[in-house]
Amino acid sequence: xxxxxxxxxxxxxxxxxxxxxxxxxxxxxxxxxxxxxxxxxxxxxxxxxxxxxxxxxxxxxxxxxxxxxxxxxxxxxxxxxxxxxxxxxxxxxxxxxx
Amino acid sequence: xxxxxxxxxxxxxxxxxxxxxxxxxxxxxxxxxxxxxxxxxxxxxxxxxxxxxxxxxxxxxxxxxxxxxxxxxxxxxxxxxxxxxxxxxxxxxxxxxxxxxxxxxxxxxxxxxxxxxxxxxxxxxxxxxxxxxxxxxxxxxxxxxxxxxxxxxxxxxxxxxxxxxxxxxxxxxxxxxxxxxxxxxxxxxxxxxxxxxxxxxxxxxxxxxxxxxxxxxxxxxxxxxxxxxxxxxxxxxxxxxxxxxxxxxxxxxxxxxxxxxxxxxxxxxxxxxxxxxxxxxxxxxxxxxxxxxxxxxxxxxxxxxxxxxxxxxxxxxxxxxxxxxxxxxxxxxxxxxxxxxxxxxxxxxxxxxxxxxxxxxxxxxxxxxxxxxxxxxxxxxxxxxxxxxxxxxxxxxxxxxxxxxxxxxxxxxxxxxxxxxxxxxxxxxxxxxxxxxxxxxxxxxxxxxxxxxxxx
Numbered sequence: 349x350x351x352x353x354x355x356x357x358x359x360x361x362x363x364x365x366x367x368x369x370x371x372x373x374x375x376x377x378x379x380x381x382x383x384x385x386x387x388x389x390x391x392x393x394x395x396x397x398x399x400x401x402x403x404x405x406x407x408x409x410x411x412x413x414x415x416x417x418x419x420x421x422x423x424x425x426x427x428x429x430x431x432x433x434x435x436x437x438x439x440x441x442x443x444x445x446x
Numbered sequence: 447x448x449x450x451x452x453x454x455x456x457x458x459x460x461x462x463x464x465x466x467x468x469x470x471x472x473x474x475x476x477x478x479x480x481x482x483x484x485x486x487x488x489x490x491x492x493x494x495x496x497x498x499x500x501x502x503x504x505x506x507x508x509x510x511x512x513x514x515x516x517x518x519x520x521x522x523x524x525x526x527x528x529x530x531x532x533x534x535x536x537x538x539x540x541x542x543x544x545x546x547x548x549x550x551x552x553x554x555x556x557x558x559x560x561x562x563x564x565x566x567x568x569x570x571x572x573x574x575x576x577x578x579x580x581x582x583x584x585x586x587x588x589x590x591x592x593x594x595x596x597x598x599x600x601x602x603x604x605x606x607x608x609x610x611x612x613x614x615x616x617x618x619x620x621x622x623x624x625x626x627x628x629x630x631x632x633x634x635x636x637x638x639x640x641x642x643x644x645x646x647x648x649x650x651x652x653x654x655x656x657x658x659x660x661x662x663x664x665x666x667x668x669x670x671x672x673x674x675x676x677x678x679x680x681x682x683x684x685x686x687x688x689x690x691x692x693x694x695x696x697x698x699x700x701x702x703x704x705x706x707x708x709x710x711x712x713x714x715x716x717x718x719x720x721x722x723x724x725x726x727x728x729x730x731x732x733x734x735x736x737x738x739x740x741x742x743x744x745x746x747x748x749x750x751x752x753x754x755x756x757x758x759x760x761x762x763x764x765x766x767x768x769x770x771x772x773x774x775x776x777x778x779x780x781x782x783x784x785x786x787x788x789x790x791x792x793x794x795x796x797x798x799x800x801x802x803x804x805x806x807x808x809x810x811x812x813x814x815x816x817x818x819x820x821x822x823x824x825x826x827x828x829x830x831x832x833x834x835x836x837x838x839x840x841x842x843x844x845x846x847x848x849x850x851x852x853x854x855x856x857x858x859x860x861x862x863x864x865x866x867x868x869x870x871x872x873x874x875x876x877x878x879x880x881x882x883x884x885x886x887x888x889x890x891x892x893x894x895x896x897x898x899x900x901x902x
Contacts, residue, residue, distance in 0.1 A: 391578065399527070399571040402831045411529075411564065411572040423565030425578060 351445045353438075356381065362405070364396045367446055372433060374444060375400045375416055382416035383435050383444045389421065389428035454485030454883040460714020463694035463706055471751040472773040477642040478706060478781075482696040486890045490878030493871040495893060496664035501900075502810040506535040509787065509899035511625040514635045516789045516802055517541045517614075518621050519818075521652060521832050522569060523549065527586060530569040532623060535807045539612045539623050540564055540575070544586045551614035551623050557590065557607040558582045575609070584609050619649035620789075638698045639785060645776070646793035651820035652829035654798075655849030658816050659838040663864035665788070665805040665813035666892060671860050671867075672782070672790060672801060673888035675707045681859050688713040691780070695887050701786035701895065703888040709778040709796075710750040725749035754778050757796055767824055769795060784888060786895045811868050817857070819849055840865075 350368045357363055357376040364386055365372045371386035377400045386394050388407040397408045404413045404422070413422040419429035434445040464481060467474045495501055517532035518541055529542040531554060538554035540563065554562050556577040563575045563584075574591065575584040583592035588609035593599055613624040615632035617640065622632055633640070661668050671677070675693045683689035691707035692714070698704075710729045712719055720728070723742065726749035730740040743752050754774040762769045769777070772795050781794040790801035798820050806812035816835070823829050836847050840861075845854035881890055 401571065404570070406571040408573070410576055410578045411568075411570050413568075413570045422570070423568040425565060 349445055351443055354442045354444065356440070356442055360400045362396065362398070362400050364394075365444065367433070367444060370446070372444060373405070374435075374442065375405060377401065377403050377405075377416055381435050381437075381442050383433035384414065384416060384419055385431040385433075387430070388412060388414075388426070389430050390426040395430070452485070453488055454483070454887075457884065458690065458692070458715075461692065463692050463708060466692050466708050466711050467775045467779075469748065470774040471747065472754075472775075474773050474775040475642075475645045477638075477645075478775055480696070481694060482698050483694075483884065483887065484697050485883060486697070486887055486894060488881070488883055490876070490880050491890070491893050492878040493874060494877075495896075496667050496868075497810060497871050499810055502664075502805060504900050505805070505896065506807070508902060509896060510534050511537065512629065512899060512902075513787050514615075514622045514624045514629065514632050514785075515787065516620045517551065517623045518569075519653060519832065520549070520616060520619050520621055520649075521829070523621070524831075525571070527571045527573055528569075529564065529572065529575075530621075531564045531567055533566045534804055537625060538562060538564075538566065539625075541614060541621055541623065542586055549614055549616065549621060550586070550588060551612040552584075552588050552609040553612060556582055557584075557609065582607075617649075618643060618791075619651060635701055636785065637700060637702045639702055639783065642704075642783065643791075643793055647822070648791065648793055648820070650823045651798070652823050653818050653832045654821045654830075655819040655847060656816065656833050656835040657838060657844065657847045657850065658814060658835040659842070659844065659861075660806075660840050661803075661813045661815050661861065661864055662811065662840050663813060663868045664810050665803045666896065667867055667871075668813050668815060668864060669784075669788065669790075669801075669803050669892060670886075670889040671864060673703075673705070673784065673892070674882075674885050675705060675780070676882060676885040677863070681863060682856055688716045690715065693885070695884055697887060697891045702783065703891050704781070704783045705888065706775075706779055706781045708750075708775075709780060710753050711748075722747070722749045726752060729753050750774055750778065761795060765821060765824065766827070767822060769822075784892075786892065817844075817850075 352365055352367055359376055362373050362375040365374055372383050373386040373395050375382045386396055388395050390412045393409045395405055395407055398405045403416050405416055406413050412425045414430050419432040436443050464479050518530040522530045523541060523543040526543050526545055529540050532539050539551050540554045541551045544550055554564055556563055558580055561577050561579040563577055581594045585591045590607045613629055615622055617636055675691045678691055679689045693705050693707035695705050726743050727740050729749060741752055743749050751774050754777040757777055758769040777795045779794055780797050781792055783791050788803045792799040800818040800820055802816040804814045844850055844857040847854055
């Protein structure tokens with residue numbers, strides 16, 4: 349298992365990190381942090397830059413929404429969930445683990 | 447019943463709804479005192495209106511593309527780039543908020559080869575609409591702004607391939623669409639609704655709960671199950687004596703009807719009227735908090751008025767607001783307005799529902815029911831974002847939704863009737879439904895309005 353430690357993000361924002369060679373998107377939705385793989389399961393484009401709201405991220409390319417807590421997609425463009433990572437708060441810092 | 451009465455003149459024994467609320471301590475809205483019943487006939491409603499695929503196809507061809515229908519609430523598309531897909535039959539529309547914060551609606555189809563741009567029922571955010579097939583891109587204003595390999599499309603010129611707009615308008619925080627470019631204005635279509643809702647600030651409400659359930663019945667029969675209080679005694683009260691609510695049924699031109707029934711008033715059919723304190727205890731037993739002590743009804747006051755104040759205080763504490771300006775009738779009663787063809791709005795305080803029904807596009811025996819709870823927005827605090835709908839299949843219980851509270855089990859009782867009705871339609875020895883002249887006039891009104899469109 350590997351971990352990254354990162355400062356908390358601004359509300360409803362996201363940031364790209366790297367964890368063991370994988371591009372990971374850390375998101376703050378409504379004050380809660382989530383980490384998902386930075387690749388849409390629809391057409392494999394990066395999710396970075398997608399809008400984060402209400403526990404979901406919208407892919408910037410075609411708008412597929414993913415539930416940040418489960419990785420499950422909405423709609424019919426893809427049925428494949430995006431990979432999620434463990435996230436915990438330690439002394440005010442965000443720890444992401446695979 | 448007097449033999450001199452004409453059809454539709456007969457009323458339930460005892461006082462009317464209007465007479466009942468005139469006794470309230472607080473003045474009800476003037477619209478509650480209006481009576482607008484009309485005898486619309488007493489012929490049976492053919493079962494084929496519900497079961498026939500040809501009839502359903504005629505509705506899809508002649509009615510649904512011509513009527514104003516609620517696509518979403520404004521809060522679903524609060525920010526630029528928010529969108530909501532609304533589907534009715536084979537038709538699908540994207541409703542969105544543009545850069546200039548206008549609301550626009552587009553046919554959900556790429557102008558290249560027709561691919562749907564968004565999934566059925568989808569909602570979310572995008573900076574532009576990008577077709578997943580070949581990547582044609584449209585701005586939020588609907589303009590074609592990127593045509594990949596445009597050297598091959600010299601015949602796509604100017605605005606010829608912008609997204610096609612659908613009529614869209616708003617009232618009361620609801621976003622309505624109409625696929626008919628020549629449709630009458632929404633303000634005309636709404637009839638008495640804006641006037642009757644002026645005391646309710648329905649636009650200042652937010653969605654607290656949203657459930658979407660598949661129903662085992664035709665969309666019209668589903669609606670009709672909620673259009674009368676005649677079923678309350680048997681379906682929801684186990685046939686208990688004197689559980690009939692005192693109800694007014696009204697029909698307004700052309701697209702509106704309503705019922706309003708009392709909660710917590712004396713049933714005039716009771717041979718021995720209970721005291722106001724006994725009535726209070728009955729109300730408290732059914733709806734009061736388990737850990738509270740039943741209030742004493744002061745001399746000269748009614749249980750209904752006392753209970754309304756208690757409800758205002760309880761809800762006021764829950765939602766950090768002052769509801770003391772609501773009248774007793776506004777606070778307690780079941781106030782259900784219907785806008786043809788498929789929207790029900792309850793503007794009252796304790797029963798805050800909105801219903802939307804849609805047919806299954808392939809099978810007239812099934813339909814979809816969106817059930818929302820709308821609560822008054824706090825004057826200063828930001829309301830929570832609209833919740834994701836809880837999707838329920840036919841066999842799923844409404845009680846899965848915590849937000850529905852005690853009403854979850856009540857809706858389950860209604861669903862049981864619907865499945866039985868669909869089965870009965872198919873085996874009945876007679877050819878149609880027989881309706882009560884007064885209590886079931888709203889069902890007849892619905893049928894007649896559908897018929898009006900099918901005759902065109």
